[in-house]
Amino acid sequence: MRLKIGEFARMGQLSVSALRYYDEVGLLRPAEVDRWTGYRYYAYEQLWMLNRLLALKDLGLSLEQIRQLLGAELPVEQIKGMLRLKQAELQEQADDIKERLARVQARIEQIEKEGKMPDYEVVVKSVEPVRVGIIKDSVPSMEVVNVTLSRLFEEVGRYIVGNGGQISGPPTALWYSGPSMPPAEMEVAVAFPTESAIPTNERVQIEELPAVDTMASVVHRGPFSTIGEAYAALMHWLEQSPYQAAGPTRELNLEFEPTGDPNKWVTEIQLPVAEA
Amino acid sequence: MRLKIGEFARMGQLSVSALRYYDEVGLLRPAEVDRWTGYRYYAYEQLWMLNRLLALKDLGLSLEQIRQLLGAELPVEQIKGMLRLKQAELQEQADDIKERLARVQARIEQIEKEGKMPDYEVVVKSVEPVRVGIIKDSVPSMEVVNVTLSRLFEEVGRYIVGNGGQISGPPTALWYSGPSMPPAEMEVAVAFPTESAIPTNERVQIEELPAVDTMASVVHRGPFSTIGEAYAALMHWLEQSPYQAAGPTRELNLEFEPTGDPNKWVTEIQLPVAEA
DNA sequence: ATTGACTCTCAACTAACTTGAGGGTGCATA
């Protein structure tokens, strides 16, 4: 006895089109195909194969893998290897989904609290090492942060260019005293990326900012007066993340024209983090 | 300042081709495109958008959903709705993967025990109700199972055909005394599916075998003498499944020529199950 | 002979990109 594709599909609880597809890719060919009409006829015996196929698919294996398992009778070791691989893969997926769920949950709570989509997204990325000309100094108080930094930026920039160097990235400030805004005197450094070979002096050093694998990053748009919000978002994210701060904060002035519209300024705040 | 696509890609830690794709689908267009060369130029300001995009992608949302969230500033309620939907979806996926993992684990253990891929696959499926002509009887002992069944099958078949009926499915035996092979006298029924309206007598009844939503099914190929293996596999599966038996076992003789080669016979064993 | 359910092939579509071919640009160096 032989079954038409629809009957076979009902027995195996899958769609006719799936069966035609399995035929096309050579995974399960009908026992017989009418030479004139092209009708596919399946044998009851093939139900056994189909069930094996479906069982393997149910484990999450790809059709390609299933073809290998069904086609040649593979050595047991290889089969086990494939399964163990799949196991690891599934475990990874499970962990992944768990983290995703936590993030979705956090996002929902955040929206509930703020009543809108948050303005700041903290993303974790990796950054390459950067060779910089750098001045280390301190800022006496919050009031003079901007003017102090401006002066230092100008000094480093002038020095590099004055020594025939080329600037190859955005002006960057580094805060050594922790990522939150501290009240009093702060250790700060001001740096310009450069590839050029230039001399150092007692003020300007050449240094390499280290690569960071897990760098929390948030982008602030607008004047410096509101940059506190970005820091607040970063700190809040940090608290309920599995990370803790692991290095000086970097402030990259991606877009900064002192004479331009402050609303167009773009600053990236980077905080090296490590799993707690 | 503007960034070439490669620079922007490095900042956002994604591929150039992904950015081109986002441009193509209108999800994130470059701030500027050179009219003559087609070069895409991005503004630092767009990094903010990109981060938001990536954060949403990270939650597992589709690009279409992200487009909606980014495009119009959707009402908060709708955003929360989407996130909650996603949450439920992720939860489902997580459960799914957990089950898959258990099945992969079981399969590995099985292969380890048997030293090869198992010969029997148990699959759970649903079956429709079947109208049958049926005789209920008992089998006095295991020795005479085959001959008794043969006699009963012949009796029912002859009766249906003799009354002008048509047989619309495989001969089916039903075992009422539990799925394992019991030692002594067994309640059994023997049935032929039929759609025809035929009379009953005191031997042959017309009945409807009920639909079963969760029917464990295993396909045996070969003579009846080895069908015990299929039952063994089914029982073993049952034990370590979350199910228990929930009705009489059905034995469908999908392929059965009494005079033919027994190695060609195909029998499906069906066991209704329900979550314990 | 007709009807209705079923089947065939072939092409196009899905999501979110990636890969590759073939050709054009931008910029720094010799």
Add this chain to the structure above:
DNA sequence: TATGCACCCTCAAGTTAGTTGAGAGTCAAT
């Protein structure tokens, strides 16, 4: 000024595991 090299462009095709649809042919019963 030429040249090299890294980068950029477009367009087509490929990826998974099928589904959907058009247009045409077939089966089996009445």
